[in-house]
Structure formats: structure tokens, C-alpha cells
Amino acid sequence: MLFFLEVILSGLLAGVMYSLVAIGFVLILKASGVFNFAQGAMVLFAALTFVCLLEKAIPFWAAFFITLAVMIVLAVAIERIVLRPLVAKPPIILFMATIGLAFFLEGLGQGIWGADVHGLNIGIPDDPFEWLMNKGILISQFDLVAAFIAAILVTVLVLFFHKTATGTALMAVSDDPEAAQSVGISLRWIWVITWSISGFVALVAGIMWGTRLGVQYSLSLIVLKALPVLILGGFESIAGAIIAGLIIGASEKLADVYIGPYVGGGLENFFPYFLAMVFLCFRPYGLFGREAIERV
């Protein structure tokens, strides 16, 4: 029973890490309707910039804010160069453009900072949490801290969306871009803000994932972990991303531990997709996605 609990708990915590990446997706989808495949590349880019600044003996918070500034500059550039000319084009064209963007960012990040694997240590030990260990459950302190940070991040985002004027404007744009424009909300400004925020989320996710796996190219592949989470949760919901992250994380671990040995392991690559697919057959817009009403 304790082992079962441990598996579930560590799965849930891993799920939180997936959610961190999925939230970045949701933000951009909500505000600009762009399915941003470059989110993984942004995570890689942010983490690489951050870790290389740290290695140049720049203090933690200075490096954090410099990277944040870089991500904001990047957001402005993306809005100006990529999004503005592609306004009102079909979603699949924008999706393809973000794939191009992903290639570009991967090349740029590794071109500037090199393709080496960088270790990242932010001072949180990856040791078992003592209080739980005494009860017989092994849970990493780092995972708990990551979950805590994710919780803070989500709280801040939710407060931002619901309590500030800019946040309300963002929600308005996601609801109906044309109506939002007609009451004087600048779409361009909103896009810069969303891409900046998702740059910020990418930075946080990059730091957490970088600490876990080391900062390297494979970091950009975590989008593949975030996609089923995003889809299961529904594209427009931050809460959905969190809950789906928890479901995927826990069930993936359970499947890997209890089914994996019988079929030769390696289930974690496709199990989340299967789960999301089966789930979607019953709820085609995810857990909290907005149902599109089709009319003739």
C-alpha cells in the first residue's frame, strides 16, 4: 500500500512538472489562438541563457531577470516579425510557423551558448523528504519544491487574469478578438504581453526541468510530455492543464510500474497519448476546453 502511495505521489509531482510546460501553451492559445509548438524551444532557450549566465558568475536573481528581459525582447520580436504578418491566417499556417520558430530558437540558443550539457544547481537538494521517509515513502524534496513553485505560479497567473486590467483585457481577447479590438484593446500589445508571460513560464519550467535533467537539447522535447496534458485538460484552461498534468503524471507512473514489466517497459512515451485519446473520445474538448458550437 505504501509503495502504491509512493508511486502515485511521485507521479502526481511529475505531473506538476508537465503542467508547468503546458501552462505556457495554454496562455498563448487563449490569447492569440496560436498553437505554439515552439514552447519547448522557448524552455530550452530560456534555460540555456539562464544557466550560461550563472556560469559567468552572475548572481541567481540577476541572471533570472536578465533572462526574463531576453524572453521579453524575444516576445516583441516574435510579435513583430512572425505574428503580425500572419494575422488572420488559418490556424494550421500559424502552427507551422511556430514549428519554424522552434527550429530557429533551437539553432539560435545552441549557436550562442553551445550544445554542451550544462548542469544546473539551484540549491534545492534532490534528496528524499525526511518526514515522509520516516513514514516509509520516498519523495524527493525537489519535487515538492517544484510543486510549490508551480502552485505559486498558477496563483499569480490566476490573480493576474482576474484582478488586473491587463488580465481582463487578455481574457477579452481570448473570448472574442474582434469585439475586444472594438472596445479599444490593442491586439499587438496583448500578444506581446502573452508571449512575454509564456516566456516567463518557459523560464520557470526551464529552470525546474534543467535542474532535473541538465540543460541540453532534449529539454525542447518536453513539449511532447506537455501535449497530452494540454489536450486532456482542454486548450483554454489553466486549471485544466494542472489537473490533466496530475492525471497524466499519476497514471503514467502507475502504468509504468504495474503494466510496464509485462510488456517490456518504455510505456511512458505513448501511454499519456493513449489515455488522452481514449478520454477525448468521450469528451472531445478535454476536461475544461471550450466546446465549439458549429453552425451551418
Add this chain to the structure above:
Amino acid sequence: MLYRECGVFKSTYAEDMAIFPLPLDKWGMGILLIVAFLVIPMTADRYLLTSIMIPFLIYSLSTLGLNILTGYSGQLSLGHAAFMAVGAYTAFNLSARLDLPILLCFLGGGLMSAAIGSLFGIPSVRIKGFYLIVATLAAQFTIEWVITHWAWVSGENVLGAIDTPPMEILGRSIDTPVEKYLLTLVVVIVLTIFAKNLVRGKIGRAWMSIRDKAVASEIIGVSQFRYKLLAFSVSSFYAGVAGALIAFCHLGCVQVTEFELLLSFWILGMVIIGGMGSILGSFLGAGFMVLLPIYINRVVRMMAGVVPSDILTNLELMIFGGLIIFFLIVEPYGLARLWLIIKGKLRLWPIPY
């Protein structure tokens, strides 16, 4: 002056329905076929055949398949590479274990891929838009997993690699690049004609109606289930044959890593850059994406001399990504659209009337 409909009189139904109604188009096609069948095999060197022409043809075929699904039927798929893998491994097993004639192996590879493709297409009846990528990604990862974990599929090879047996058609062995090129060419041309006739007939119209407005097409009696599944299976069939061609005519020895997710993105890129919903576009897009890395490599070398390979890789990635974006901004509807514009201009050239 030269290129126009004036003076072309269609007096029979067949003439009206011809794929190339204009004489200039017919001649152009004829010249293209002569070049493809005679000039290239006689003059091209090994490099042009094995590194450019054969991959170009195979990717065109695969792109054509995805274009049927994404461009004509409007169903987004990110699992195309996996269906190519199914075709490659099935053809390999048919050839190595059952010793079937090679063309039957290709056909079998395509059919197997079509069966699995339509299986993963079933959720498309419920799931729409970007949500559908979850089903196709599930196909991608599940198929990759099956190939690497079920040793039987790859003939008990540890790495999941297959080494294709020698090919033979009617007792004549196919092993030089020219022969492989011609075999690929014939398969591609036959399947292209098939696709062209498919999309301009009843089935193609049903697909396009689903793409343009699913609800409306359902109301006028187009069975969503049947036609979406048909689109998935035809698309996967093309992918399967293309995969088998890659294994037998292009690489000779393939691993499952050839058919990774990245390839799915490449093929999607070919569809979009070439032009969604266009047969010609599939060829243009594939040609563009096959030639692009080669030319980027050459230009970078020419401008910067010898560059360390890791910088070159990153530079290539950046230029490649940048070009995709640039291209989408300049012509979001693809190269085929450019061709349409050129044709429109040619009709009025040189004296607009």
C-alpha cells in the same frame, strides 16, 4: 499568347474532363516525362539519383498522402512518419519471410499501413481540429514502441534495424541507382494519377466538403465516418508505400529512428509549403524541402569557408526555421498558389485584353 484557353474546343465529355485540357500543358507534361524517364537516367550521376531524385520522389509520394488527409480532408496528422514505418517494416517482412514479388510487398506494406491508419483514424469522428493531433501522435509513439519492443517485427534485430533483401522484378534484379530510380518513378507516377482521379471525383468532393464545413456536408448526406476513415486509410496507404520505397529503393537499411516524429513535421512542412489541397503542391513542397538543406549547406560553405560542423548544424536549423517562417509570410498558401498566379499571368501575356 501561347498559354490560353482560346481556340481549345472541347467537343466531348472526355475532353472536358481531361486532366490537362490545354495543349501546352500536355506537351509540358510529355516533355517532363521524357526528361524523367530518359534524360535523367542517361545523364545523371550517382549523387543526383541517390541523394536528390529518389528521396524527392519518395517524399513527394508521402507528402501526397498527407495532402490527401490534411489538405483535402482537413484532418491534421502528426503521425505520418509512423505509417511510413509500418509500410517499410511490412514490406520487409513480406519480402524476407514470404519471398513475395517486390511490387506485392510494396502493395502489402501500403495496405497494412492503410489498415492501421484507419484504426487510428476512428477517433477523428469525435475529435476535431488540433485535438485530433493527440490521436495521430498516439499512432506515432505506439508504432515506434511496437517496432522497437516486438523483436519479431524487425526480424529479431536488436536495434530494430532492417536490411532489405535484394529486389527482383520478373527475374531481373534491381540494384543500380538508375533501376531503383525508375522503379520509384513508375510507382510514384501510377499512384499520382490514382490520387489525381480520386480527388477530382466523388470521393475527393466529399473530402473537400468535410474540410470546408463538416456540419454542412454531413447534412447533405456525406457520411463523416466513411469518408474520414477513407481519407485516413488512403493517406496511410501512400505513406506505407513511400516507407517501403525508402527502405528498398533509397536507404537499403533502415532503423526505426528514420521514421521519428521529426519526419512527420517535415512532411507536414512539405504539405504546407507546397500548398494544401494540391497534387502539384506535394511535389513542389517535397522538392523544396529536399533541396533546401543541401543548398543551405552549400551557400554557408561558400560564404564562410570551412565552418565547424556544430556551428553549421545550428546555422542550418536557424536558416531552415527562418525560411519556413519567411515562406509562410510571403505565400501562406504554398508554392502551388504561386504556380496558379503564374498561370493566370501567362494567360494575359504579352497583351492583356
